[in-house]
Amino acid sequence: MAKSPRIDNDLLLRAGLELMRQHGKPLSKLQSPGRSMLYALSNGESVRVRTCNDHILIVLADRPDHDAKLNIEGTDWLLIVMPEIERTAGAVIAYFVPTAVAVEAARHTHQEWLSTNPQTNGTNTTWNLWFDSDGPHKANDFGLKWSKYRLPGASATNQSIALGETPEPGNVKTEVESARQRISKAAGVSPAAVRITIDFGA
DSSP: OOOOOOOOHHHHHHHHHHHHHHTTOOOEEOOOSTTOOEEEOTTSOEEEEEEOSSSEEOOBBSSSSTTOOBTTOSSSEEEEEEESSTTOSSBEEEEEEEHHHHHHHHHHHHHHHHTTOOSOOSOOOBOOEESSTTSOTTSOOHHHHTGGGBOOSOOBSSHHHHTTOOOOOOOHHHHHHHHHHHHHHHHTSOGGGOOOOOOTTO
C-alpha cells in the first residue's frame, strides 16, 4: 500500500521549536554543514533536531560494527519531532532525549537483533528505533519507554490546531487514527493497543 504524502520537514521543525519554547528551552540556530539541524540551548548545550513523518527514529551507522559512528551523535541532546498521526498535518509530538540515551538504545537494540542470528549479509548500518508497539519487538515502543522525555504543550504543523480550534473533519481513516492516538494517550498505552470498529450497517 502506498504511503500518504509527507509533511514538510520545515513545518515539523517549526512545530518542534515552538514546543521547546513552551517548555522554557528556546533554541538558537547553529552553523551546520549540509542539511543538519543543529541548535543550542541558552546554557550552550547543543541540540540536534530530527524530524520524521513516521513514528520512527532513523539511525544510520557508518559501518556495521557495534562501535560505529552514528548519525545522531555529536550533540548533547536530540529533539525528535513527528506528526501525532503519521504523515498527517496537525498536532505534533516531540521527545527531548539526551543523545547518550538515544545512542545507547540504538546500539543495544541492534546488538539484540544480531543475537537472533538474522539472515543478513553483514552490512547492517540502519539501526532504527520505533515509537509504536508494531515495530520489531526488540526496537519498538520507545514512545512508552521514553515517555518521560516527551515535551508537554501543544504545537502543530497547522497552527489553528495548536491554538485549540476544532479542525474540519477529515476522511474516516484520518478520524479513526486521530481517535486512536487520543485514546492511547489517555489510557497510557501504545496506539497499536487501541482497536476501533465501525459498523457501517447499523
